[in-house]
Amino acid sequence: MPNTNEPVERRKNKRLLVREAAFVCFDASPAMMARIVDVSAGGLAFTYRASKRRTGDLFALEILCILYDISLLAIPVRTISDFETTVEGVRRCDVHFERLTEDQKHGIEQFIDCCTTGEA
Numbered sequence: 001m002p003n004t005n006e007p008v009e010r011r012k013n014k015r016l017l018v019r020e021a022a023f024v025c026f027d028a029s030p031a032m033m034a035r036i037v038d039v040s041a042g043g044l045a046f047t048y049r050a051s052k053r054r055t056g057d058l059f060a061l062e063i064l065c066i067l068y069d070i071s072l073l074a075i076p077v078r079t080i081s082d083f084e085t086t087v088e089g090v091r092r093c094d095v096h097f098e099r100l101t102e103d104q105k106h107g108i109e110q111f112i113d114c115c116t117t118g119e120a
Helices: 102-115
Strands: 016-018 022-026 032-039 043-049 058-065 070-084 090-097 116-119
Touching: 022 043, 032 102, 043 070, 058 102, 070 102, 102 116
Parallel strands: none
Antiparallel strands: 016 032, 016 116, 022 032, 022 058, 032 043, 043 090, 058 070, 070 090
């Protein structure tokens, strides 16, 4: 009989750890910058400072990697989860990429090739 207390893995793509010089920007007013924790072809996770969950499940991100001069603008995403971490005032947000253009898919592939360090 399977253990029902263990979470079920639903990801289709392997998550890869991201170098420290990779960030997302979101929410235009005021704009927020957050560190990317991991990424896959299907989505990414980032941590940010906030006292409460960001509003809105559908939004757009800018993905930046300063080591490789990569800047991906207006990447549409949908929030999968957003929760407080064990560090006070720090939240983790997991998002899924939504309706990407071919150029956006290529940009994310380039980001993964250049800015990841190994499997999460």
